[in-house]
Amino acid sequence: MASNLPAPEGIETEEPPTAGAWGEWNPTEDSVRPVRGKHRVAKQRGGLARSSTVLGVGVIAAVGAGGIASAQDRPQIAISLPSLPDLMTGDASGGGGAADNGGYAEGGSGAADGTAARTGIIPRQSDRQADAGEALRNRILQQAESQQGAAEAQAQAEAERVAREAAAQEAKEKAEAAREAAEAAAKAEQEAKEAAEAKEAAEAKAEQERLAKPAGSYSLPTSAYTLTSHYGVSGSMWSSGYHTGLDFAAPTGTPAKAVAAGKITSAGWSGAYGYRIVLELEDGTEIWYCHLSSMSVTSGSVAPGETIGRVGATGNVTGPHLHLEVRKGGSTMDPLAWLESKGLNV
Incomplete structure (x- = not known):
C-alpha cells in the first residue's frame, strides 16, 4: 500500500513498499484465542485500520532515520564562547546575536552582551568589585601596618624600660660602691689617725720611760721637766x-x-x-x-x-x-x- 505523505527535506527516498512487502495480518477464528467469561467473540473488521497503523509506524521510523542521516551528513558548526575577561569588560557585546542569526545565540548571549555593552552594567560591577577588593586590600594592609607599628612601639617601650632599669641599677650599684669606698676611706683615715696618735703616745711614753729608767745604776732625778x-x-x-x-x-x-x-x-x-x-x-x-x-x-x-x-x-x-x-x-x-x-x- 503506497503512502501519499511527502518525504522530509534532506531524506533520500525510495519507492514505497508494496502491500506484499509490508504483509497483512488477517487473523482467523483458529488463530484467535477464545475469550473466557461473558465477553463477546472478537469479529474481524477488515485489514484497513490495522494496515494504516502499521504504515504510520513505518513512516515515523523512516522520517527519523532520514533525519539522523541528514544530521550526520551536514558539516559541523564552530561555536565560539567569549572569555571571562571579555564578558567582564564588555568586549563580547553583540557577539552571539550579530554573528549568528539563528537559535539560542541571537536571543540569549547576543542580546545580553549587547545590552551589557550599551548599559555598562557588567563593567560597573567589575569596577565596583575591583574597588571593593582594593579597599579591602588597603584596609588589610593598614591593619597590618598598624599592628606592626604597635608591636614595634611596644618593643621599643619595653627596650627603653629595660634600659632605664639597667641604668638605674648600674647607678645604684655605682652609688653603693662609691659609698662603700668613701666609708672605707674614712675608716682607713680614722685608723691611720688613731695609729699615728697611738704611735705618738707610745713614743712619748717610751721617751718618758727612757728618761726615767736608770742608765745602768743611775736615773734622772725627775720627769716631765x-x-x-x-x-x-x-x-x-x-x-x-x-x-x-x-x-x-x-x-x-x-x-x-x-x-x-x-x-x-x-x-x-x-x-x-x-x-x-x-x-x-x-x-x-x-x-x-x-x-x-x-x-x-x-x-x-x-x-x-x-x-x-x-x-x-x-x-x-x-x-x-x-x-x-x-x-x-x-x-x-x-x-x-x-x-x-x-x-x-x-
Missing part, C-alpha cells in the same frame, strides 16, 4: 752670788727620784732651801733635793729611780721646781755635767 737655771749663773737672788745647782721646773707633786743607790742622811726644813733631802751615794757624793712639797723617804737606803719626795715651791723660790745640787768634799759641782758623765741624757 724643763731646765730653767743652770749651775754658775750669777745673780743677787743667791746668797753666794751665783747659782749653785740645776733647776728642773715641773708641776707641784711631780716625783723626785734617787739618782743612784745610797742612803738618806738628812730630811727636813732647811731655810731658803725649803724642804730638803740629802742622799749620800756609795762614793761619798751628796745629792741635795730642795724646795720639795713633801718627803716620801726620810731615812734609810734607796735604789736608783726610787721616789723619795715630790716637787714643790717651798723656801726661797719664784715657782715650783726641783733645785738639785751635787756636792763632793763640801764643794759644789755642775749637776748637768755630772749626770751626763753617768750616761744620762738630761
